[in-house]
Every structure is written in C-alpha cells, then in structure tokens.
Amino acid sequence: MSNENTGNILIAILTGAIIGAGAGILYAPEKGIKTRKKIKKGALKTKEDFTHRISQAADELTKTAEEKKVDFEQKLEDTISTMSYKADDIILTLEKKLEDLRQKNAQLQK
16 A cells, blocks of 8 residues: 555544544533543543644665665666666777777778
C-alpha cells in the first residue's frame, strides 16, 4: 500500500472516530460538565493517538527515503561506471578508425 493511501485511510479512521465519539458523548444523558470532561478527555486521547501515528509515519518515511537514497546512489555509481567503459570503447574504436583513415590517406598520397 502506498504512503498516500495509508495517510488517507488514517485520516478517514481518525475523522470517523472523532465524529463517533463526539456524537456518542453529546447524546449521552449526563450533566454538561461531565460531557465536557468526556469530550476533553476524548480529544486529548485522539490527539495523542494522532501524534503517535504521525510520528510512526514520519519514521517510516525517513527509513524509506534512506533506503531509496542508498539504492539511487548505487545505481548512479553503476551507471557512471558502465558509461566510463563505453566511453573508453568508443574512444578506442575512433582511434582505430582514425588510424585506418590515415593509412588510406597515405596510400592515396602516393
């Protein structure tokens, strides 16, 4: 599952939990002060849960970024190495063709 999908699902779950908890508390037959305390307690718990999940997501994102960075650096190094060998091959081929042309030119000069 992609990080974007995970984030969207997380937001949907938290939103649903907040709405459900709020509706349940507001419809409960209790005095206003108790209801406000429950709402405050629920909001704090949701905030802590959300903060924890955000922290986990940030840690996971950092880990993934580090892994991708190492992978990218290795692929870049491999590509540069391969290009270097190909450049050497091209130079050798061009030098050989140049020598052939010099020989043909020398024969034509005679």
